[in-house]
Amino acid sequence: MLSPDARRKIESLKSEYETHQSALIPALHLAQEDQGWLSEETQREVAAILGITPQSVRQVVTFYTMFHQKPVGRHLIQVCRNLSCSLLGGHRLQRQIEERLGIGEGETTKDGRFTLVSVECLGSCGTAPVLMVNDRYHENVTPQEVDHLLEELK
Ligand code: FES
Structure with missing residues (x-):
């Protein structure tokens, strides 16, 4: 269940946006910040608050990869899979x-760390x-930097 503070913040978004639908993305960010991810229960709560x-709500949650539909580890590593990154070693x-x-793509380590x-x-x-990694960009990443980064985060 959303915390009272998160509910209050989402409620207050309704007066900041022209339509309740347009408050949905900021509301989902608040809900995710509060819960760590967006369960179906949380999505229903957000829908109810926004009317x-x-x-x-589900359509938006499933469209954007920034919204998590299952619990994530303490460190969320997002690797870009698009053209420029793929050509320069992203898949590697x-x-x-x-x-x-x-672990594989979309998975979390057993210790809940990554x-x-x-x-x-x-x-x-x-x-x-x-x-x-979480909110921080790592650019021009080399294989050596990946090893260093993972070591740092352990
Ligand atoms: S292709 Fe744009 S950041 Fe990777």
Whole structure:
């Protein structure tokens, strides 16, 4: 269940946006910040607060990779899978991370420390290959930097 604070913040978004539907993305960010991910229950709560259908919430949650539909680890690693990054070794970096952590794409390590996902363009194609760990960008990433980064985060 959403915390009272998150409910209050989502409620207050309704007066900031022209339509309740347009408050949905910021509301989902608040809900995710509160819960760590967006369960079906949380999605229904957001829908109820905004007075929109659960289906319209679901459509947005399933469209954007920034919204998590299952619990994620303490460190969320997002590897860009689009063209520039792929051409410059993004897939290789992803395979390296999978091997080091013993998990596949979309999975979380047993200790709950890492989740690995591949995502669409992270908007920094000029510094490919790019990955994000939590909210931080890592650009022009080399295999050596991946090893160093994973070691640091352990
Ligand atoms: S293609 Fe990877 S950041 Fe755009």
